[in-house]
Amino acid sequence: MAEQHHEKLIHPKGWGADLSFEERPGVPKLKAPVAPLEGSRRRITQQARPAKMPTKRMELSSMTPVFGTAQLPHGASGLVRRLAYRIPEHWASHWMLLLGADRVDVWGHRLIKGARALAIGGSIAAGGWAIKQLVQKGMGRRRLLATI
Amino acid sequence: MRALVYEGPYRVKIAKKPDPRIEHPQDVILRITRTAICGSDLHLLHGFVPDTRVGCTFGHEFTGVVEEIGSEIRTLRKGDRVVVPFHISCGSCFYCQRGLTGNCENSNPNSDIASGVFGYSHSTGGFDGGQAEYVRVPFADIGPFKIPEDMDDESVLFLSDIFPTGYQAAEMAEIRGGDTVVVFGAGPVGLFAMKSAWLMGAERVIAVDHVQYRLDFAAKYAKVETVNFKKVPDIVRYLRETCRDGRGPDSCIDAVGMEAEGSKFHSALGKKLLLQAGAATAIEWCIQVVRKGGTISIVGVYGPPWNLLPIGTAMNKGLTLRMNQCNVRRYMPHLLEHIRSGRVDAKGIISHRLPLEKAPDAYQIFSDKLDNCVKCVLLPHEA
Numbered sequence: 046m047a048e049q050h051h052e053k054l055i056h057p058k059g060w061g062a063d064l065s066f067e068e069r070p071g072v073p074k075l076k077a078p079v080a081p082l083e084g085s086r087r088r089i090t091q092q093a094r095p096a097k098m099p100t101k102r103m104e105l106s107s108m109t110p111v112f113g114t115a116q117l118p119h120g121a122s123g124l125v126r127r128l129a130y131r132i133p134e135h136w137a138s139h140w141m142l143l144l145g146a147d148r149v150d151v152w153g154h155r156l157i158k159g160a161r162a163l164a165i166g167g168s169i170a171a172g173g174w175a176i177k178q179l180v181q182k183g184m185g186r187r188r189l190l191a192t193i
Numbered sequence: 194m195r196a197l198v199y200e201g202p203y204r205v206k207i208a209k210k211p212d213p214r215i216e217h218p219q220d221v222i223l224r225i226t227r228t229a230i231c232g233s234d235l236h237l238l239h240g241f242v243p244d245t246r247v248g249c250t251f252g253h254e255f256t257g258v259v260e261e262i263g264s265e266i267r268t269l270r271k272g273d274r275v276v277v278p279f280h281i282s283c284g285s286c287f288y289c290q291r292g293l294t295g296n297c298e299n300s301n302p303n304s305d306i307a308s309g310v311f312g313y314s315h316s317t318g319g320f321d322g323g324q325a326e327y328v329r330v331p332f333a334d335i336g337p338f339k340i341p342e343d344m345d346d347e348s349v350l351f352l353s354d355i356f357p358t359g360y361q362a363a364e365m366a367e368i369r370g371g372d373t374v375v376v377f378g379a380g381p382v383g384l385f386a387m388k389s390a391w392l393m394g395a396e397r398v399i400a401v402d403h404v405q406y407r408l409d410f411a412a413k414y415a416k417v418e419t420v421n422f423k424k425v426p427d428i429v430r431y432l433r434e435t436c437r438d439g440r441g442p443d444s445c446i447d448a449v450g451m452e453a454e455g456s457k458f459h460s461a462l463g464k465k466l467l468l469q470a471g472a473a474t475a476i477e478w479c480i481q482v483v484r485k486g487g488t489i490s491i492v493g494v495y496g497p498p499w500n501l502l503p504i505g506t507a508m509n510k511g512l513t514l515r516m517n518q519c520n521v522r523r524y525m526p527h528l529l530e531h532i533r534s535g536r537v538d539a540k541g542i543i544s545h546r547l548p549l550e551k552a553p554d555a556y557q558i559f560s561d562k563l564d565n566c567v568k569c570v571l572l573p574h575e576a
Contacts, residue, residue, distance in 0.1 A: 082294070082522065084268045084334030085284030089299060092217040099319055101302035109302045110283065111217050111309070111331040113319030116246040126244065126315075134304055137498040143243035143316070144467070151201035154247040 100130045122150035195573070196325030197552045199249045202240030205553050210250070213321065213329035218265035221333035223257030223275070227346045228323045230254075230552075230559050230569045231279075231354060232380050233494045236451055237314060238556060241464075241471055241496055244303070244315040252324030253279035253311040254353040256346040259337075260327065268334045274346065275337035277330055278521035279354040281309035281320065284335035295518035300331065306497065307518065316497075324552060326573045338525045341533075347540040348532055350570065351385070356532075356539055357524040358492050359385025359448070363393050365490035365515035366444035373397040373442040375432055375482060377475040379407040379419070381542055381568050382492060383448035387415035388537055390446075399442070401428065401478075403454055406565045414541060422455055429481045441484035449475035450493030462501065470496035480507045491516035542568045549573040 089110040097117050101108055118126045129142035198208040213222055234251045236242050259273045269275070281301075282294035288308075289297050300309030301318035309331070312322015321328065330337060340349050359382050368374055374390045376383050379402035390398045399418045400411040408419035422428040436442040451471020452464065459472035479489045480503050489512055507514060531537045544567040547555045555569040 082282075082284040082289065082335055085289065086219075087285065089283055089285060090218050090265065095216075099302065100315065102304060104305065105302055109309075109318075110299045111219075111281070112300075112302045113309070113315070113321070114216060115250070115319050115321040116248045116315070118246075122246075129244075130303065134306065134497070140243050140497045147240065147243065147245055150247050154201065 100126055102134060103131050104133065120150075120153055122146045122153060125149055194326040195549060196250045196321070197252065197549070199237070199245060199251065200247060203238060205238065205251070205556055207550055207552060210321075210325070213327050215261055215263045216329065217331055218263040219332050219334060220263040221259050221266060221269055221330050221337070222261040223255070223277070223323075223328050223330055223337075224260045225255050225257045225323050225326060225328060225573045226274070227350050228252050228255040228325075228571045228573060229350060229353075229355075230324070230555055230571070232382065232559075233313070233450065234556075235560050236471070236494055236496070238560065239452065241451055242314045242316060243496065246315060246319075249312065249314065250321040250323075250325050251312040252322030252328075253313055254350065254355065255311075255323030255328065256340065256350050256353070257323070257328065259333075263333070266333055269337060269339075273337075274340040276340055276346075276349045276352050276525075277311070277323070277338075278336045278357075278525070279310055279313075280336075280518060280521065281311065281318065281331050282335050282522060283332050289335075292523050293517070293520055294335075294522045295520045324549070324571060324573075326549070336522060338522070338529075341529070344529075344533065347543065347570065349529065349539070351381075351539045351542075352521070352525050352528055352532075354519065354521065355381045356385045356528055356537070357521045358382050358519040359387075360389040360524055360528060361517070361519045362386040362446045362448060362490045362492040363389035365488075365492075365517070366390070366446055367488045367490075367513070367515070368393040368395050368444055370394040371396040372444060373399070373436045374444045374446065375399045375401060375436070375442040375479075376417070376446045376448055377401045377453075377478060378448035378450075378493065379404070379411040380448065383446070384411060384415055384542055384567075385537075385539075386446050386448050386492070387411060387417045391415070392531070392536070397436070397442075399432070399436070401432070404562055407562070407567065410542075410565075410567055428455070429478060432482045437484055441482050441487065443484060444488045444490065445479035445483045447475040447479050447489065447491045447493040451495045453493075459501070469500045470498065471500070473500035473502055476500070476502055480510075480512065483510070483512060485510045486512070488513040488515065492519065543570050545569040547571055548575055 092111050125146035132139040194212050196210045256276045280295050282297040283299035286298045297308040307317045309318035374395045376386050379400045387398050401420050403423045412419050425431040433441040453472045453474035456474040459474045463469045463472040558566045559569045
């Protein structure tokens with residue numbers, strides 16, 4: 046079957062493949078690094094400390110000159126993440142804890158979202174029930190007054 | 194601002210977030226004009242990348258206009274149009290000075306194995322990404338590349354990642370004149386690896402995938418031979434028999450990464466049970482297929498901590514394995530000339546353009562390979 050399939054293959058002429066090797070635009074390749082890069086500095090200013098510090102790996106004594114400040118660790122998942130970053134990254138447990146923290150984060154987020162939806166739904170239902178009670182009470186009082 | 198927000202595996206939505214601000218004197222704030230969804234964003238979406246936090250904004254392929262600049266910025270001005278490499282590099286550290294800007298040691302406090310990357314979990318520094326209206330770009334004198342006035346944003350958008358990554362993949366494959374190169378994966382990076390393999394002197398380029406429309410597109414776009422591995426009984430045997438008189442190809446490129454199809458064993462262990470970091474099927478096939486003394490180039494993304502690989506086979510066959518995240522900045526000027534001269538029609542791979550509001554739909558289209566999708570581009574400021 047493999048041979049049959051191979052017979053059906055077409056051998057298209059690719060762009061540049063019909064030029065001689067020396068004339069191909071990709072040759073010579075970019076083997077040598079382009080250095081120094083324009084705009085590079087000898088001394089890099091340290092990014093200011095935010096009020097709440099992001100995570101960092103345990104091998105570093107201080108933060109890198111720049112770092113991300115998005116989604117700082119919080120709640121139960123944050124505790125697991127901070128624990129994970131106390132373990133060297135060449136240990137599998139470091140990564141397993143981080144994957145575990147991700148799942149805790151997602152479930153925590155879903156629980157909070159669900160609780161919010163329940164609270165909103167519950168307050169609407171309670172409000173409706175209260176209005177119904179008030180209306181019924183009002184109607185009962187009118188009926189009582191009418192009988193008198 | 195409006196931004197894509199991660200809510201857990203397979204769930205993203207568009208939500209309001211605070212605007213990014215200058216946090217370091219070498220930062221700029223960009224107003225995003227074009228932003229693409231990368232195949233590696235799907236690994237985040239599917240929950241394979243450790244420390245992907247709820248609320249994270251993905252996106253590491255983008256172009257934009259400089260809106261605000263930090264006090265130490267020398268090379269950019271407000272209003273400059275730029276395309277930004279996916280990784281964040283200082284330009285000064287041990288690695289950047291050696292051209293390895295994809296391995297910068299000054300931008301990620303969370304891990305030594307990766308530099309800072311936009312929107313790619315906290316394992317790569319915890320920076321929000323570009324699938325938003327605005328983004329913070331650190332070390333903006335080093336990474337962002339000014340877009341020439343005669344070129345539109347879409348033409349150069351893929352200089353941010355997939356074109357240089359495909360090019361570096363071909364470069365690492367050490368192609369010599371007359372070589373046969375097999376590229377596993379006919380996605381966007383694979384397509385650019387195929388184009389680059391021709392540029393570097395390959396005699397035969399063969400694309401391997403199981404998604405037929407992608408193979409058809411590769412045949413048309415990159416003029417390569419194609420093999421659907423689901424239509425041959427044994428892909429390893431097939432490729433060996435059909436290359437170099439039964440020896441196998443000279444080089445193989447893995448442009449697939451951790452969510453490969455084709456091996457129930459790897460898929461069960463890596464994608465269902467998470468006992469290895471995704472399915473290493475493509476690397477295994479590379480090792481088995483390539484001829485003795487051949488070269489394997491890996492640009493597919495794999496997560497920590499490990500994968501099951503036939504390393505004994507690689508050793509006995511005398512293979513060279515080369516791999517890295519792409520050092521994008523190094524290739525940008527060179528590849529811009531390939532685009533400008535018309536040798537590579539980079540924006541020709543865009544199949545879908547959608548407003549930012551439709552980003553969750555775009556993820557579904559791209560992830561499920563619907564509607565013959567090759568590449569999705571989001572337009573954050575257009576309704």
